[in-house]
Amino acid sequence: MTKRDYYEILGVSKDASVDEIKKAYRKLAMQFHPDQNPGNKEAEEKFKEAAEAYAVLSDADKRRNYDQFGHAGVGGAGGGGGFQFDPNQFADFQDIFGSFFGGGGIFGDIFGSGQRRRAGGAEQGSDLQYTLRVDFKEAVFGVEAKEIEIPRMEACDSCGGSGCESGTRPQACPQCRGNGQVAVRQGFIQMYVTCPRCEGRGQIIPSPCTNCRGEGRIHRRSKIKFKIPAGIDRGQRLRLNGEGESGRNGGGRGDLYVVFDVAGDPLYERDGFDLHRTFEVPWPILTLGGNLPIETLYGQDTLKIAPGTPGDKVVKIPNAGVPRLRGAGRGDLYLHLRVAVPQKLTPQQEQLVKELLETMISNGQAPEQPEGFLAKVFGSEKNRKKKKR
Ligand SMILES: [Zn+2]
Ligand SMILES: [Zn+2]
CATH class of the missing domain: 2.60.260.20 (Urease metallochaperone UreE, N-terminal domain)
Structure with a gap:
């Protein structure tokens, strides 16, 4: 079977913008989505074909290769089925379908899994960013131990991050048996969706900790000390490993990124x-x-x-x-x-400068001045007093 042209599949022109490609794909994907066409082999083929075309044309590098070398330029040597899906494309697929099909792991089965949530309940904490304004000299010389206070989620002291009341333990979710996802059959296709009971965590907490209400972490303002290296500049970023938020249910901590803003200096x-x-x-x-x-x-x-x-x-x-x-x-x-240039001169200085200028004029180092000019500009004590009257 010869492969169809990707642009033709999506029904867009060769110079279509990324937006046009996205729109065209979304339209086709909705039309041929297995949910809408249960048991329809042809629709399934069209759906896969559109997804493949989109994966290539939405990626600038792959699109360039495709434009230049055709199908051979993007995996598979021109034949059907040689195409490999890049797992990095997943984020984009989900982005597109999020609002239409409620997210979830619909592509888990079609394109090979990889997006299935790790069971066990713990989640890695998120990274944080903090903008720190330092003065000019702090940036130049650095600071041995700078202290800042940041609000962040931290592991709950009462339950040590487990989210369970003391003496109790989390249990495997009975609905998904700890998988975090449940399989749903739609005709010929098997999909995984996030388990509604445990929200994908794979476990449930029968008696939640009263301090954190089962979250395993609480909101707190924490003081952090760190070294500012000498020479940092505006806009530069410092990563403090493990100083981000604690994850849910005892998951690891994210990182904290300190972004510097440097105040100006009157002199430099x-x-x-x-x-x-x-x-x-x-x-x-x-x-x-x-x-x-x-x-x-x-x-x-x-x-x-x-x-x-x-x-x-x-x-x-x-x-x-x-x-x-x-x-x-x-x-x-x-x-x-x-x-x-001095704004005020003593009478003696005035006299010296005047004499200097006169010699410069007679030496040709300064232009000739109009009659009486020097007397007016520099004035003598006598002249100045006359003027004032
Ligand atoms: Zn579950
Ligand atoms: Zn707790």
């Missing part, structure tokens, strides 16, 4: 492991050169300014940035120089 701007900051330098030092004391995150340092340094120069101080999370060393610190 962070770019990965490098830091940037502006640094004011009095203009005579830029002209003459000199040494300037500078306080970095790691202590006192000296910045050497060469004579004639441009006022917008960027100076790198190596290894004065943020510690690298993985690997050794730190990023660098970049100082963006800015000329500091």
Whole structure:
């Protein structure tokens, strides 16, 4: 039997969107679903065919292979029956059918099981996520023992997580005999559905613990201490194994993911492991050169300014940035120089600057100024007092 084209099966065009493919499949699946067509072999074939086409066309990689190589590109060498279902597809199938057929394990029998719930009652606890805002320096230097408080489900102290009143034990569910699922026959097809009595847990608790009402866990705010590594940045995630929620009925704990938010700093701007900051330098030092004391995150340092340094120069101080999370060393610190221009001068300073400007004008280093300009701009004591009147 030659295989039909997947696009043809679903009745969509070759450039159909994922949404169109999903819709087309859902329509066919409902039409040919075994529930709707008990004992109809042809409908069963159509149903399987549509499911297979959907499994390929809804997966970008497989679809690309199929478009390029046809059936040979997606398992089975062109012949019927060679197709293998990827168990990862299951989540998607359930997603699609959830609202139509009430979820459950309907595909357990058709496509090979794998989705059947583990019997025994215990369930793995869920993972939690917590956003933690730290200040700039906590992120740079790390924190040896940061304490946070999180609300989470924890194993019940009274029953130790079993959910049973002391002295009693859970019993295998009589309805599903501990399987968590019960088989339902629909004509030629056998389906498994979640056991309604134990809700899939496979066991029931005859006398529930009064503290947790049989859940095996209670809601609590807990304090957790952990180390923040030096160099973490905004948006990064730290996993704390086993600090998530406790599972039901004594199941293992999930993990806690701490996501960092880092506050800004008035002085530093962070770019990965490098830091940037502006640094004011009095203009005579830029002209003459000199040494300037500078306080970095790691202590006192000296910045050497060469004579004639441009006022917008960027100076790198190596290894004065943020510690690298993985690997050794730190990023660098970049100082963006800015000329500091004094707003107030003493009469003596004013006189000196005026003289400097005059020599610069006569040397051709500054443009000629209009008549009387210098007197107006800098003014003498006498002129200033006259103006005020
Ligand atoms: Zn049951
Ligand atoms: Zn309890």
